[in-house]
Amino acid sequence: MLNIDCPWCGKRHETEFHYGGEAHIARPEDPAKLEDTEWAEFLFMRTNTKGYFAERWLHSHGCRRWFNVIRNTVTHDIVGSYKMGEKPPKLPKRTGDAK
Amino acid sequence: MVKYSIFTIARNALTGHQNWPKQWRSPEPKPEYDVIIIGGGGHGLATAYYLAKEHGVRNIAVLEKGWLGGGNTARNTTIVRSNYLWDESAAIYEKSLQLWEGLSQDINYNVMLSQRGVLNLAHSLGDVREGVRRVNANRLNGVDAEWLDAEGVKNFCPIINISKSARHPVLGATLQRRGGVARHDSVAWGYARAADALGVDIIQNCEVTGIKREGGKVTGVETTRGDIAAKKIGVVAAGHSSVIAEMAGIRLPITSHPLQALVSEPIKPVIDCVVMSGAVHVYVSQSDKGELVMGAGIDSFNSYAQRGSFHVIEHQLGACLELFPIFSRVRMMRTWGGIVDTCPDASPILSRTPVDGLYFNCGWGTGGFKATPGSGWCFAHTLAKEEPHPLNAPFSLSRFESGALIDEHGAAGVAH
16 A cells, blocks of 8 residues: 655555546646647546656545655655645656656 | 367377477567567457468567566456447457357367356446446347346355345346356467467567657567567557557557456355446456456556555455355455556557557456457457458547547446
């Protein structure tokens, strides 16, 4: 089980959280002008990174707030978490299997 | 290829079974192939086999980064069925089931298909309506399906608990009698042996590290065993599809997740069918060795690690015990995980791509094993004719732009 560091509540078990998938997917600023391919990109296409990955989590059984986590999808190591709207922390040099 | 039969068994018995030939060769890669299949799991090997058998393509290589069938082919819970809701899915999964029914004879390899019947349980009024609807949809598509009420479920699977006081009581189930299980390793080995006999080069321990392109067309692959040229490339890499796609500059709507399964210690025969429940999240069958084989849903987070979190297993065993209190003292022996390539609409992608000569067969997610023969058959057609077969035309990558999604979350759901 992952131990996830909530920026508000501290380290808690994974069972307190819900997963929100890839982070930093910006909602289109002018949806009415979007082509079908751009909608597909926003709605469905995902980076699915092998290695260090920025992802969203929701502390559903705690503070009920969304935040971002950098986690390695090969080793499950969590590098750090940060609040929505903040810049991600620097990735470690050792990238392991990072792609 | 030595044909397996009772006579070859008898002949080899006379020499103490010391002289069985290798089932397939381990050739060095040639400098060039007409078609390269990336991924030596069931789907990739089936693709190579049908390309050689149905379309006469002989200069084929299957590149596998590990060993044959060492990924999801050997990690699933071996359930075979075709009772999907929508016409498109019913057609391709039913094609697959029909191929399953003749597969052992076709490839001269016993895949131990056991059509013992698959129950999909309903635990709420919503489940009942959805189940009855699916039975009717299946019948309209020529797929065998029956609706059983709770008593009918109990008759079909006597150890199940249909008590009305259960937290999620069993109210009924869909039954596909032609569904069942098959031996997963045999599928990979059987297809490998049959493909090899038709001249397909199966190259293991050969990881693809790059896709070479010129003017928007593929020209070959870079691998850990050197560069290999190819006119066409079929990618059948399951959980690693996005990694290969990135090498070719393509984006996929796929996320990779761990899917865990487990087996118990072997016990005497106690359950002679497959029971699945999407609502309480578990599916169970019993292997020929006597182990209870169980699985449930994916771990929520993205991962390439072939392992998941323990609470997912705890949850599925809770569900299992509610359905089968008789299993409460059975010890679990082994758990493992595979990396599944889930798609937003729980349907696969068998498709051309924006890169000429590059084709993807992926997105089977949690339920690819049952589709192995049909997937290979359709993908072979797509590669040979350079256009999809009508069976897999709806499963194109462009459906995520057109919006023509094939939402099979109900039929795929947890039930694989």
